[in-house]
Amino acid sequence: MPDANRLWGVASDWRAYLEEVTAGVNDNADARAVREELRAHLEEARQRPMAEEGLDSEDAAREALGRMGAPQTVAAALRARYCVDWARIARAGIAAGVAGAGVFALGLHLLWRVVRSVMTIGDHAVLSGRFVPPPLSLMNELAYAHALAALLVSLLWSAGALAPLVAALISVRRGAGRRPTEFPVAVVAGLTFAIALALIERGVGALNLVQQAPPIFGGGFFGLVADPLLRAIYADSPLAFVALGWGSGPLSLGGGVHVGETYSEAALIAACCAYAARRISRRQAARTPVM
Amino acid sequence: MPRPASPDGYPTLLLALLAEGPAHGYDLVQRLAERTGGELQVPAGLVYPLLHGLESDGLVAADWAPGAPGRRKRVYVLTERGRSALRERSERWERHRAAVDRVLLGGVLRRGAVADA
Numbered sequence: 001m002p003d004a005n006r007l008w009g010v011a012s013d014w015r016a017y018l019e020e021v022t023a024g025v026n027d028n029a030d031a032r033a034v035r036e037e038l039r040a041h042l043e044e045a046r047q048r049p050m051a052e053e054g055l056d057s058e059d060a061a062r063e064a065l066g067r068m069g070a071p072q073t074v075a076a077a078l079r080a081r082y083c084v085d086w087a088r089i090a091r092a093g094i095a096a097g098v099a100g101a102g103v104f105a106l107g108l109h110l111l112w113r114v115v116r117s118v119m120t121i122g123d124h125a126v127l128s129g130r131f132v133p134p135p136l137s138l139m140n141e142l143a144y145a146h147a148l149a150a151l152l153v154s155l156l157w158s159a160g161a162l163a164p165l166v167a168a169l170i171s172v173r174r175g176a177g178r179r180p181t182e183f184p185v186a187v188v189a190g191l192t193f194a195i196a197l198a199l200i201e202r203g204v205g206a207l208n209l210v211q212q213a214p215p216i217f218g219g220g221f222f223g224l225v226a227d228p229l230l231r232a233i234y235a236d237s238p239l240a241f242v243a244l245g246w247g248s249g250p251l252s253l254g255g256g257v258h259v260g261e262t263y264s265e266a267a268l269i270a271a272c273c274a275y276a277a278r279r280i281s282r283r284q285a286a287r288t289p290v291m
Numbered sequence: 292m293p294r295p296a297s298p299d300g301y302p303t304l305l306l307a308l309l310a311e312g313p314a315h316g317y318d319l320v321q322r323l324a325e326r327t328g329g330e331l332q333v334p335a336g337l338v339y340p341l342l343h344g345l346e347s348d349g350l351v352a353a354d355w356a357p358g359a360p361g362r363r364k365r366v367y368v369l370t371e372r373g374r375s376a377l378r379e380r381s382e383r384w385e386r387h388r389a390a391v392d393r394v395l396l397g398g399v400l401r402r403g404a405v406a407d408a
Binding site for chain 2: 021034036037038039040041043044045067068069070071073074077078080081082
């Protein structure tokens with residue numbers, strides 16, 4: 001009967017092997033699950049030589065370990081399945097985000113021009129006297145309709161941009177992106193990137209506004225901090241909208257459109273990042289050293 | 292490790308074994324070695340990344356089942372998508388094999404003809 005020290009040595013061999021092959025697996029839950037599965041295999045593989053070849057427990061355990069394959073090879077195969085290549089995802093995410101934002105910005109610009117042209121045509125028609133100037137109450141109604149139209153456009157934009165995001169998320173969930181490490185990475189990277197871009201854009205706008213308008217809170221440190229913040233909110237800062245859920249405000253005539261832009265930009269870029277992550281993980285899977 | 296001369300290799304063989312019924316990793320390793328007369332012996336540790344890849348692609352599904360006392364093992368089942376992938380890969384393999392046969396056997400026949408002459 002093998003003594004306790006020898007059996008302890010075998011157990012630690014197994015543990016060391018399992019630790020080594022799962023060292024490249026990013027997610028702890030994944031690594032635990034893989035170790036548990038491999039350990040179950042080792043247990044089963046140990047029983048057979050004991051029963052059929054009469055090996056003692058220790059030799060059978062070593063035999064089972066020997067048939068698992070070189071730890072470096074198994075680790076490489078597991079790494080290819082489970083490891084997130086952060087640098088590649090970041091590069092592809094930024095590239096896809098920039099390209100997606102460019103395409104989106106162009107599309108938005110064109111559509112907004114069309115909408116504005118339609119509105120301008122209406123204004124010219126009124127100003128040129130082709131229409132009898134409406135009473136003030138009707139002007140208010142028109143302004144209200146204008147605001148509603150802007151909001152409707154923004155909602156349509158948001159829905160249109162969210163559709164590919166939802167499709168990408170579903171496909172990522174179904175496909176290689178089921179690995180929990182890649183899914184949140186892609187989405188968070190995309191959203192962060194999009195919000196950062198939007199913040200820079202809106203931040204620049206807010207600073208311009210501050211330069212042109214008298215301070216609200218006066219001078220001093222409080223005014224220095226609070227003024228740009230308040231003006232950023234008034235300038236439809238995405239951070240303010242995200243934080244406060246503020247979809248309509250003093251600038252709600254254009255604000256609806258800006259909210260739509262911000263959320264749909266974020267959604268589109270996140271979709272691009274998720275798609276890029278999926279492509280990368282599929283390419284990594286194709287490079288598995290085994291096959 | 293010997294490699295099956297197929298573009299899809301071992302994953303296809305695993306799909307074929309799973310087409311016969313649910314199985315866990317150890318069972319698949321054993322059956323693969325037995326069926327191929329020991330010709331294709333994949334190191335056991337490499338079967339699991341392959342199975343996980345098939346699972347990620349939705350070709351197999353896996354669930355934990357009770358194993359040895361205090362232990363669990365993962366049992367793999369072929370999905371419908373896996374079944375059609377297996378069908379497609381088998382057809383591809385047939386075409387591949389036929390093409391190789393035409394070259395190899397044609398060569399053997401030609402060499403035989405030359406030798407006879």
